[in-house]
Amino acid sequence: MHTPTDSTPGREPGPRPAPGALPEPAAARRVAVIKGETTSEIPVHLLFRDDTGAGPVVPQPAPKPAAPPARRRARPVAAPARPAVPADPELAERAGPVLPGAVAVLAGLAVLAGCAAVVWSAGLLPAEPARALRLPVRPYAGMGAVRWGLLALGTLALVGCFGGLARGRVGYAWVLSLFGEYRGSVRRTGLVWMSPLLLRRRVDVRLRHWRSEPMPAVDADGTALRAVVLVVWRVKDTARAALAVEDHVVYLREQVEAAMARVLSQLPADAFHDDAPTLRDAEAVGDALTRLLRAEAEAVGIEVYAVQPTRIEYAPEVAAAMRRRRVAALDARHRDAVLSSVVDAVDDTVGRLTARGLVELDDYERRVLVKDLTVAFYTGRGGAEGV
Structure with a gap:
């Protein structure tokens, strides 16, 4: 005996409802799940199977990305x-020989006064300066070896006193050396005196x-x-x-x-x-x-x-290619996030409808519902994010 089958267009051939069940019009089975929603088809055939013997279609979460290479997990x-x-353990900063500048100035003035006394004692000081300084006028008595020696020593002392004066500045230091040997460093500020024989190198310590x-x-x-x-x-x-x-x-x-x-x-x-x-x-x-x-x-x-x-x-020669690769990676990551959220939303919606007893779905109806919800949610999500 031939058993009549349902040959509704767009649906697989299958047995008709059992006797006693309320018949359901074919048009009612094709009503859109979301009324007033205009959806467009997207390539979702990979998410569904047409095999009627398969179990209920349950949305699966997005697969986890493959483990990164060992080099990326560093x-x-x-x-x-x-x-x-x-x-060099022997080369370390230490304080160098330095004196306050005022001491050198006073010593230089004293040496200058001694040289002037030698000149006055030899009678080389003219009468007018002598009277101005309220000194007695002495006749010229000759320099002699002793006076020449005193003047030479005084000149050297004056060069040492005034030639060693320097002005220390905040944020700078001197490195002193003598004949290639390190003698110390000076970080003092203001007027200071250092030996004129020392070689000075200014270093910025700011x-x-x-x-x-x-x-x-x-x-x-x-x-x-x-x-x-x-x-x-x-x-x-x-x-x-x-x-x-x-x-x-x-x-x-x-x-x-x-x-x-x-x-x-x-x-x-x-x-x-x-x-x-x-x-x-x-x-x-x-x-x-x-x-x-x-x-x-x-x-x-x-x-x-x-x-x-x-x-x-x-670098400029690879910047354009890397920029395109970065944009493609961001787009792929965005699409994966959108698809995951859509699958979660569909799973939650179908689970709530069936758990509360609002609808009773067989395998085919569940697949149709999941497909329509996925298309609707994905299209709506893409349009909203495009805005």
């Missing part, structure tokens, strides 16, 4: 362990900052980068800064470039498809640069307070 950027530049030019580097993927850093530093040991290296400023700049190349090569500039550590963490990169540069600069008497990257960007 610890946050840190200064590589490497022996620092050794410092807190200084240096902003680098864009320097080339590469990340862990070998992508060319351009980085700009800001270094805050000062001279802590004037002896090492002046004598341990030819130019401590040039040394510091070269060490900044070397440290930046070592630190930036540990991590990629961007992680497009996972949440691995990247060079966009400016605080971690700055801390690693500071630790590394501080250890390298200690040997030349420089104290580094902070090294912060102000800009890390791709």
Whole structure:
């Protein structure tokens, strides 16, 4: 005996409802789930199966991303362990020989007065200056070897007293050396006296900052980068800064470039498809640069307070390609988030309708409901976010 089947267009052939069940018009089964909602078809055939023997279609959460490679799971950027530049233990700052300038001035005036007395005793002082100074006029008696010797000693003393005067300024220091040997450093301000025989080198000990030019580097993927850093530093040991290296400023700049190349090569500039550590963490990169540069600069008497990257960007030759890759990664992440929220919303809606007994659905009706809800929610979400 032939069993009649339901051949409603758009529906698979299947058995008719059992006897005694209320017949349901075909048109009623095709009414849109959300009235007044105009939806458009999207390629969602991958979410549904047409096999009538399959169980209820339950929306599944989005699959978890694959585990990142071992290189991406590296610890946050840190200064590589490497022996620092050794410092000369015998070369350290110490106080140099210095006297207050007022003492030297008084001594020079006394020597000048002694020289004038020698000249007056030899009768070389003219009558008019002598009367002005209320001194008796003495006839010329000749200089003699003794007077010449006293004048020579007085001249040398005057050169020593007034030639050693210097003005100390705030934020500067002198490094003193004699015949190539370090004699000490002077950090005093105001009028001071130092031996004229000592060689003086002025060193700036103020807190200084240096902003680098864009320097080339590469990340862990070998992508060319351009980085700009800001270094805050000062001279802590004037002896090492002046004598341990030819130019401590040039040394510091070269060490900044070397440290930046070592630190930036540990991590990629961007992680497009996972949440691995990247060079966009400016605080971690700055801390690693500071630790590394501080250890390298200690040997030349420089104290580094902070090294912060102000800009890390791709080199011009790869900037356009990396920008497109970043936009594509952001778009894929956005689509994945939207799809996950839509699937969760559909799951919650179907679960509430069936749990409260508002509808009784068979397998086919559940698939149709899930499909219509997914299309409606996805279209509505996309339109709202597009606005």
